[in-house]
Amino acid sequence: MNNIQVHPDVPKLVANFKVEDTSLGFGKYYSPIMITAKYSKGQWGKFSLEPYAPIPLDPCAKVLHYAQEIFEGMKTFKKKNGDLVMFRPEMNARRFNMSARRMAMPEVPEQLYLDACEAICAYSKSIVPGKNGESLYLRPFMIATEAGLGIKPATEFMFIIIASPSGGYFSGESVKVYVERKDIRCAPGGMGYAKTGGNYAASLNSYKKTLDIGCDQTMWLDALEHKYIEEMSGMNFFAIINGALHTPTLTDTILDGITRKSIIDLARLEGLEVFERKLAVDEVLDLVTKGQCTEAFMCGTAAVIAPVKSFLDKGKIFELPIIADGGISMKLRQKLIDIQCGNHPAPEGWLYPVKNHQ
Ligand SMILES: Cc1ncc(COP(=O)(O)O)c(C=O)c1O
Known part of the structure; x- marks a missing residue:
């Protein structure tokens, strides 16, 4: 110093x-x-x-x-x-x-x-x-x-x-997610992977809409097909499908989150399977309906992990089940916080x- x-x-x-x-x-x-x-x-x-x-x-x-x-x-x-x-x-x-x-x-x-x-x-x-x-x-x-x-x-x-x-940042309640089908946050070749104000400015109009319709967070889809999940305006996204973690593969339109990376590492240490792949929003919503996607969460430095309560897409609500002990999401959250505060040995x-x- x-x-x-x-x-x-x-x-x-x-x-x-x-x-x-x-x-x-x-x-x-x-x-x-x-x-x-x-x-x-x-x-x-x-x-x-x-x-x-x-x-x-x-x-x-x-x-x-x-x-x-x-x-x-x-x-x-x-x-x-x-x-x-x-x-x-x-x-x-x-x-x-x-x-x-x-x-x-x-x-x-x-x-x-x-x-x-x-x-x-x-x-x-x-x-x-x-x-x-x-x-x-x-x-x-x-x-x-x-x-x-x-x-x-x-x-x-x-x-x-x-x-x-x-x-x-997160007081414990789970979050209602609005699936943004029209606007985009950034495009391939743009600056989505950089932490620069313009990306956040681009998200605000949709955020306003998200709040107006009673949701908490906007979910961004890819700019070309409006089909694949990218991230939220300030957090990365995970879905838990049949007990395994699925998260969108990093591209130049997604911020490479440090919490995301830490969760992938921690989940693997816990013996959970993690898939980084293209994640179509229709697939996730279909699996929520079928009861195979049991949890979803957003993650970032401020909130650590915030579980998703429901998705609102084209006027239809897709509710995730309420899990008494908070499930895998809340276990990973507590583990990460314990590591950060020095209550659990850190990697x-x-x-x-x-x-x-x-
Ligand atoms: C757009 C965006 N995605 C993801 C994240 C999560 O990144 P990190 O876990 O490094 O905070 C953030 C927060 O910094 C963000 O602004």
Whole structure:
């Protein structure tokens, strides 16, 4: 962490930080400190840990007009002994740089990315919540700050990490899914696999429709045939069919979720079969009707695993059965949370210890 410059007010700001109500919620509170770094003339300047504050931005900054921006979402947990661990942050660092390449933005050296994440966690230690499922949610992001209305890749950027002491994103109730048959989120050759704001902007109109008809999440289908399940707007998808996990094969239109990968690894360790394949929505709905698809869930860093209650497709509701103990989905969820919080041994390399600052 020696490569991170620390503003003298940082310890005092964290010591004075108070959460005003008892429910943390998700992304409601922000650590009073943030990491910033500027990129210009082909290189990164100093990475510094500073007071959380608005960022100065020229109204012509390219991010505001052409959406040249990327972000990540990752979590740090407090173990029972008070130590902090980040969950598989190297994977976020690599995905961040993959997104950067797709969006014609500079990469952040992996170790520097990790050191910056570690620094904001270490200095936020006293405000990291430690109950089951609680975490410090980190939001690293990069924006094109160069001013100019010409449509061309920027040459000046800003990298920032903010952190949010958070409770569980998912409060336990299962989710009603709306199958989006008309709009698409992204197309082959596009930027669906990158974590960039445009993909989320593209999902919002349908999300509005989803909420208006009483559902919670939009399910996106492939752009060419409108037939195969891709993912939800911010989570990957699994169906449990005859006791095995089935999830769409990754393509350039699907975000390579770290939770998805961890669930595949965990399920295989538990002796469950996992199939990564093209998953037609009609097939899944038919298997729900026949009672062979007994569970389905969505997964991502924020929610971990959120079980599906029902699908709404072309005006028809397909209900999944209620399973008293939550079934395979909730077992995998608890296992993953136990690993993340240090209550269950983690597979090699999954937890990245945060060193204390001196
Ligand atoms: C579009 C999309 N798909 C899937 C995911 C799940 O990814 P992860 O498990 O790495 O959080 C996310 C969340 O980051 C997402 O935004």
